[in-house]
Amino acid sequence: MTQSFSGRRLARELGDWRTSAPAYRALSDRIRVLLLDGRLGSGITLPAERELSQSLAVSRTTVAAAYAALRDHGYLSSVRGSGSTLALPGGRRGAHTSPIDLRLDFTKATCAAYPGMAAAYRQAADLLPGYLHHHGFDMDGLPELREEIAGSYAQRGLPTSPAQIMVTIGAQHALNLLTGTLYSAGDRILVEQPTYPHALDTFAVAGARMLSAPVTSEHGWNIAEAAQLIRRSAPSMAFLMPDFQNPTGLSMPAADRARLAAVAAREGMVLVADETTAMLDIDRGPELPLAAYGPGVVTLGSLGKLAWGGLRIGWIRGPRELLDRVRRHRPSTDLGTPLFEQLVATLLLRELPLLAASRTRDLRRGRDHLSGLLASAFPEWTWPVPDGGMSLWINTGNLSTSALSLAARAEGMALVPGPRFGLDGAFERFLRFPFCYSNEELTEGVRILSGAAARTGGIPFRLPLQAVI
Ligand SMILES: Cc1ncc(COP(=O)(O)O)c(C=O)c1O
Structure with missing residues (x-):
């Protein structure tokens, strides 16, 4: 079924789309970037020219010219009488600019x-015959693996029993399961901003009304403001990344963890702490997990960042009664986590200190290399140097990062522009640049970015009134 957007809805998605480029060009560029980074889906029918021109308060000629430009480049197909439908050239998502054609893909x-990954797979293959009497997938997780995961929390100062762990197919799957279990129609969900884009996708698909609590490089989390919002709007759930937040790299101070957990407990709100990035320490040192501050915290974890995204092993840590509810909901989504990957994960967790040390080395190298390159290429841009995580959250001053990422894409490099990390078009002047790549890739990336910025340098971004940071 195709989805149609009204003029008002598209206007909301577009946010502050104007740049110093001619209006039709700025509008078509904005629609194109939203399509390329997934904020507008292929197959969506755009509003009629007259309707959109009214919603945007621009002339119909401007909209007609923007649609024509999109059509000329293969992003829009128009059939008389059935409207104009967004499409990716070549008929599939990102077709002519797919990662295959991209020289550099910094979207992940x-x-x-x-480095020990292949050995872990080989060792798991050796162990497999002993497990083949097992049906090969299950809902709760392999007991050995749950024990290792529980042990890793105990190591971090949070006593945990294997019964408090459910193994999932990555953290994104865990978040979907949890949302499907906890969310009821009409509920509100509090989300920190900026945040992990696919969490926003999950909540949007559930139909949730999202409230945002800002996280800023300067001031971190504003717990007093969040507490007020929680009291006033009674969200049923909040989603946050207390350790090495994606994209800012910030960690929540211990006092804020305690205050937030106390507010959540008092107001009956479930705090979902996504710890996918929690083990990506470069030079911060240990911090007690958020779940240590209150019983109402449910934690998501993953080996995706620490070991390998291709492993697809994550988990939920929470009270058994909640996991039992998730378990009842789970068959509508999947029938369990594959055994073989769980064996690999078990072996990897047995060498967790090695894994963590290897990641730390690699992340430090990438962070310092990228920071150095950016400092000389863009002296006017600012970013806090994070003490962990995998990306820099860059304030470009007044550049439209949607325009910047389009210009970079034309040179074969993909980046996610700032607004993908927020609601309602916020963060247009921000850019997330991940540093978990080789020095050669980072150097080439900054070279392309310099050219792209020079080309879009004439397209400064008008600061929107609702800019959060
Ligand atoms: C904060 C956050 N949560 C969840 C995920 C998804 O993790 P997984 O690959 O385990 O599904 C990611 C991956 O980018 C992430 O950054």
Whole structure:
């Protein structure tokens, strides 16, 4: 079924789309970037020219010219009488600019595999015959693996029993399961901003109304403001990344963890702590997990960043009663986590200190290399140097990063522009640049970015009134 957008809805998605380029060009560029980074889906029918011109308060000629430009480049197909439908050239998502054609794809903040990965797979293959009497997939997780995961929390100062762990097919799957279990129609979900884009996707698909709590490089989390919002709007759930937040790299101070967990407990709100990035320490040192501050915290974890995204092993840590509810909901989504990957994960967790040390080395190298390159290429841009995580959250001053990422894409490099990390078009002047790549890739990336910025330098971004940071 195709989806149609009204003029008002498209206007909301477009946010502050104007640049110093001619209006039709700025409008078509904005629609194109939203399509390329997934904020507008292929197959969506755009509003009629007259309707959109009214919603945007521009002339119909401007909209007609923008649609024509999109059509000329293969991003729009128009059939008389059935409207204009967005499409990716070549008929599939990102077809002519797919990662295959891209020389550099920085859209993922995820590293190459841990060097011991192949050995872990080989060792798991040796162990497999002993498990073949097992049906090969299950809902809760392999007891050995749940024990290792529980042990890793105990190591971090949070006593945990294997019964509090459910193994999932990555953290994104865990978030979907949890949302499907906890969310009821009409509920509100509090989300920190900026945040992990696919969490926003999950909540949007559930139909949730999202409230945002800002996280800023300067001031971190504003717990007093969040507490007010929680009291006033009674969200049923909040989603946050307390350790090495994606994309800012910030960690929540211990006092803020305690205050937030207390507010959540008092107001009956479930705090979902996504710890996918929690083990990506470069030079911060240990911090007690958020779940240590209150019983109402449910934690998501993953080996995706630490070991390898291709492993697809994550988990939920929470009270058994909640996991039992997730278990009842789970068959509508999947029938369990594959056994073989769980064996590999078990072996990897047995060498967790090695894994963590290897990641730290690699992330430090990438962070310092990228920071150095950017400092000389863009002296006017600013970013806090994070003490962990995998990306820099860059304030470009007044550049439209949607325009910048389009210009970079034309040179074979993909980046995710700032607005993908927020609601309602916020963060247009921000850019996330992941540093979990080789020095050669980062150097080439900054070279392309310099050219792209020079070309879009004439397209400064008008600061929107609702800019959060
Ligand atoms: C904060 C956050 N949560 C969840 C995920 C998804 O993790 P997984 O690959 O385990 O599904 C990611 C991956 O980018 C992430 O950055």
